[in-house]
Amino acid sequence: FVHPTINANRKFAPRDSIIIQAFDDEQNIVIAGECRIVSQISRLLKDTQLELLSDTSKCRTQHPQSTVEADNEMRNIDPEQMVHEAILSSRLHLPFLHRTKLGPSKIDGAGRGLFATENIAKGEAITCYPGDAVLYELPSSDDEEDDFDETEDDFEDGYDEDEEGTETICLWGAHVPITDRWDEDKVFDGTESTSPLTAYAVSVDDHYSIMGHPELDGNPAYFGHFANDGAGEFAFEGPNSQNNSRASLELGLDTGEDEEFGVEDNIAAYVLKSLEVSNAMHRSLADGLHVVTVATRDIVAGEEIFVTYGPDYWVENSK
Numbered sequence: 354f355v356h357p358t359i360n361a362n363r364k365f366a367p368r369d370s371i372i373i374q375a376f377d378d379e380q381n382i383v384i385a386g387e388c389r390i391v392s393q394i395s396r397l398l399k400d401t402q403l404e405l406l407s408d409t410s411k412c413r414t415q416h417p418q419s420t421v422e423a424d425n426e427m428r429n430i431d432p433e434q435m436v437h438e439a440i441l442s443s444r445l446h447l448p449f450l451h452r453t454k455l456g457p458s459k460i461d462g463a464g465r466g467l468f469a470t471e472n473i474a475k476g477e478a479i480t481c482y483p484g485d486a487v488l489y490e491l492p493s494s495d496d497e498e499d500d501f502d503e504t505e506d507d508f509e510d511g512y513d514e515d516e517e518g519t520e521t522i523c524l525w526g527a528h529v530p531i532t533d534r535w536d537e538d539k540v541f542d543g544t545e546s547t548s549p550l551t552a553y554a555v556s557v558d559d560h561y562s563i564m565g566h567p568e569l570d571g572n573p574a575y576f577g578h579f580a581n582d583g584a585g586e587f588a589f590e591g592p593n594s595q596n597n598s599r600a601s602l603e604l605g606l607d608t609g610e611d612e613e614f615g616v617e618d619n620i621a622a623y624v625l626k627s628l629e630v631s632n633a634m635h636r637s638l639a640d641g642l643h644v645v646t647v648a649t650r651d652i653v654a655g656e657e658i659f660v661t662y663g664p665d666y667w668v669e670n671s672k
């Protein structure tokens with residue numbers, strides 16, 4: 354079992370860095386290029402990339418757009434980035450990827466969950482994570498300066514680029530019907546009865562996150578956004594709750610008097626618990642053109658698929 358590393362310079366390390374560090378040693382085993390389906394999807398992505406690079410008008414038709422016209426007008430991106438965004442936000446035709454179904458989750462209160470309909474071996478692709486909408490962080494004019502200024506002290510002082518006003522926009526995949534596209538308020542804040550779309554986001558790299566639309570639920574090749582996190586009890590307790598402290602002790606983690614240290618232990622307890630019950634992870638493919646959900650252990654038909662969202666997700670989305 355791989356122990357997760359918590360970045361000591363930040364209260365909460367970025368969501369994916371924890372997952373990736375936790376799986377660092379296993380990652381090669383998980384993918385290893387052995388999965389026929391993963392290789393097939395990677396080839397398809399590369400072919401589509403070449404096709405769109407040579408067909409500008411097709412690329413323009415498939416390129417995702419913000420519902421805020423001003424966001425589209427102000428963007429000035431090169432053809433390669435345009436192709437990248439077009440593929441990231443597309444649902445490919447993958448009729449061979451039909452290994453899961455949706456149903457009520459085994460976790461109380463978690464809503465729908467994702468279930469295997471056949472045995473899936475460790476390292477195999479389960480489904481893809483759809484980029485029905487793409488979150489893109491607009492580069493700020495002083496990005497370069499920030500790169501030089503960013504020191505460990507900045508983190509300790511609570512420096513955070515988001516708090517400095519970095520703007521994130523939402524681009525909708527061309528395949529999403531206009532009537533299904535949510536406005537910015539609903540995407541980022543949700544409504545009284547609906548979670549924000551950002552609750553369905555996974556980050557792909559430093560610039561992009563993709564979001565699956567919960568109402569686009571008819572294609573088993575793109576069910577990744579329905580995988581729940583198996584550590585519900587810990588997730589909703591808050592990082593330094595009694596339950597988490599107990600878990601830290603059970604796991605033999607050091608719970609210090611110092612509150613911040615204790616919180617980090619409890620986050621580690623959540624990550625350990627979540628990894629222990631998880632049987633899959635989301636992974637980006639082909640230089641970040643797509644995200645695929647891959648089995649991290651052998652899965653038997655009927656099992657619910659669980660991934661680890663990471664502590665940042667639960668801190669941001671706790672009720």
Ligand SMILES: C[S@@+](CC[C@H](N)C(=O)[O-])C[C@H]1O[C@@H](n2cnc3c(N)ncnc32)[C@H](O)[C@@H]1O
Binds near residue numbers: 466554567670
């Ligand atoms: C990416 S969606 C997963 C699909 C979702 N269950 C649905 O019905 O659409 C993430 C949301 O699922 C729910 N969820 C996932 N794991 C959970 C857990 N362990 N306990 C409670 N709710 C969970 C939360 O509402 C979370 O914001």
